[in-house]
Amino acid sequence: MEIHTYEKEFFDLLKRISHYSEAVALMHWDSRTGAPKNGSEDRAESIGQLSTDIFNIQTSDRMKELIDVLYERFDDLSEDTKKAVELAKKEYEENKKIPEAEYKEYVILCSKAETAWEEAKGKSDFSLFSPYLEQLIEFNKRFITYWGYQEHPYDALLDLFEPGVTVKVLDQLFAELKEAIIPLVKQVTASGNKPDTSFLTKAFPKEKQKELSLYFLQELGYDFDGGRLDETVHPFATTLNRGDVRVTTRYDEKDFRTAIFGTIHECGHAIYEQNIDEALSGTNLSDGASMGIHESQSLFYENFIGRNKHFWTPYYQKIQEASPEQFKDISLDDFVRAINESKPSFIRVEADELTYPLHIIIRYEIEKAIFSNEVSVEDLPSLWNQKYQDYLGITPQTDAEGILQDVHWAGGDFGYFPSYALGYMYAAQLKQKMLEDLPEFDALLERGEFHPIKQWLTEKVHIHGKRKKPLDIIKDATGEELNVRYLIDYLSNKYSNLYLS
């Protein structure tokens, strides 16, 4: 048979996966934006059925045969087909190397572990969760032996979320980052020049927050012909297909920041997915390059745009009009200082952009220790608390505000956290490079002209989808390897100006 026949069949399988994925994504979205509670059990089964179908196609004998045939004629394939085949092979092997029975056992364990974690967190009692965590770690250690690794066992887990990023890379980046940030956090904490933030948490009508969320999405270049905004409890962006990328947000009437910055954050994720090359639609390359690159786009919009003073020059008035009592006596400068408050805190998801990377580094160091067999599960809470004291100068008083705060481990997601910090580094390096091409960046914000910024990000990042690995995207976009200095410089300048001048 002609190679094209196999190629067509291969892409037909990917297309079929994309159709099932659309159904699964819609069911998840619907479950989190208003599906009635009585339908949730059947819904979970329907999601389970279609997820199994996807897994079965990815690991089917036919998929393997097609991959093998296409590898035999690899040089004859187009560049995109090569990438798609490589990725399909990686997915096949990742999934196939774990014995089926073991994987099923693991999925059930994760489900039980999440329930146990919820209870443990509610009661702030690590001992209720630790037996599950112990088993989850054992499973992952076995998975690592199945998958294999070059230098460090933890590399096998990192590769699931950030292909190409290793312990060696992270050790160096995080060492540099710590060296710069820890003293800066101490200085900021000790500074007497603190912003007034009392006005932030006053009543701000939900309807107005919704109007503003819609308004900012529109202004920033989110395409409503290819998406919509809905309300949820834990906000997310989700892609159903290339023409349907949805954003969700949460309205807290006592803190408008939840909705406004949350929406702008998800807007960054969504604009990424709305601008992936259409030629990749229906293939496994029509997706973000990695967790970290995805986060770089949401953080770019949230922090480099949304927390930038120049952004608020034209828009602060909108906030004042939406909640006049709250903001009538607050100047633009005071507003910007308040929304950029930095102070050490226990909960990662509530952390500001200066202290956030330290939360991630703590998790990274702990995960690395776990998979190097350097720490036992029972010692994790004390290790956690010690690191919070060392890096942030605060000690969690309960398991709930310490070791139990994140759901990730209960879901078996080890190796995921570093992507958040990489997102910051990617974003800072992209921003620095963008300034060379768009030196009038701040002026663009002042004029509410976001199109050139989006255009730049699309050309350098969005359009490529999963064609490139994350570190290659950064290198190709900026002309150099990933360099943590850009993040350090950005944070040092910003927080010195805010707190130390």
Place this chain on the structure above:
Amino acid sequence: MEIHTYEKEFFDLLKRISHYSEAVALMHWDSRTGAPKNGSEDRAESIGQLSTDIFNIQTSDRMKELIDVLYERFDDLSEDTKKAVELAKKEYEENKKIPEAEYKEYVILCSKAETAWEEAKGKSDFSLFSPYLEQLIEFNKRFITYWGYQEHPYDALLDLFEPGVTVKVLDQLFAELKEAIIPLVKQVTASGNKPDTSFLTKAFPKEKQKELSLYFLQELGYDFDGGRLDETVHPFATTLNRGDVRVTTRYDEKDFRTAIFGTIHECGHAIYEQNIDEALSGTNLSDGASMGIHESQSLFYENFIGRNKHFWTPYYQKIQEASPEQFKDISLDDFVRAINESKPSFIRVEADELTYPLHIIIRYEIEKAIFSNEVSVEDLPSLWNQKYQDYLGITPQTDAEGILQDVHWAGGDFGYFPSYALGYMYAAQLKQKMLEDLPEFDALLERGEFHPIKQWLTEKVHIHGKRKKPLDIIKDATGEELNVRYLIDYLSNKYSNLYLS
């Protein structure tokens, strides 16, 4: 192997179909309640993929083998399993008897015909649609020869929508109905005692209509833990799973009736599906018994409850409060007369409950003539117009308000229309029987106590799902065969009182 092993596998296949059906239903619902337009092409493909998967399971060799094995041990099966196997066999044969290539050609033709119909209707030019209609009829004539029939070729089509109902049955019912209704319509038309309806079409705020729609759903016993209300263009109710039955409605600010009576109508459909026996969940029996039985429930709620004067005794005040300017000078009696206005009109979907059955009888007689080879496609418009003149006393002036008004034929749905009229007859007969068990029916409405009514319908109709055929449901519920007298008596009494007293 044990029979139970086959039984389990059979039900596993049905369950799998139910999961795919949930995904398809959600995608349809989403497409009609706010999905962004750019995603529609991929969405259609995803729906197509999952619909094909369902079809492939229903017509799979394995399904056939399981049906055959279970038929061999039919007497050992439970009653529900027998029904499920019978239905699966019917579906298998219906689908399998049409050659695959021919069916695919037909699906493509339907899609083209719908487009042509839209254009033809827009231009009010039957000649743009007639070539497609000609082909659609030819296909259906061939399908009839594949499926076979006992007495009349049209029976094969009726059986798709209303199993057990034949030309012989309908000829007799419709003859009786015509004999009673046509003179009554003439008397009503000639009556000088007409209601004032001018106040109906004044501005009624959309938000208030929404509040009232939610309120009436709640009052009537729709369970919001197992459903939700959304806005759409062409309202419908849809079942995702047993715990998730959704209602949609449309708000016309110039005519509150669209939303209020539309919502109550869909409420009837939804309450039906919310109360099918849970034991049937995930099987092919967890569905309405037929199109007509479904319509009987929606019509029961819309007409026997919603257009009943006693219903409005406690609730008319709500309408007055929602739009005070509109209703402040209108008495309850005048309101009830206005919402029960009857007058011959061209468009079926806008017809009142007295003239509605005549619209259906016209379509029935025309379809029967088509499949008896008694009329050519080119003669359809004149046949249509002649019947409107004979039965309703009016003659359509354009194809758009005549032969082209309904989408059904363009979608290949021949044999569907009679179910609407059967729904009226079923509802009237059920209502009459209900009065024996609940003689205080009107008083219940006056007290807003709908639970006993819902309970009665659930026991007699809802709970059975597809366990029983439509005519058996009516016979078991009322103790007699379907009898059109109940509808005739209901309409005669109601409209004599309104117009001829």
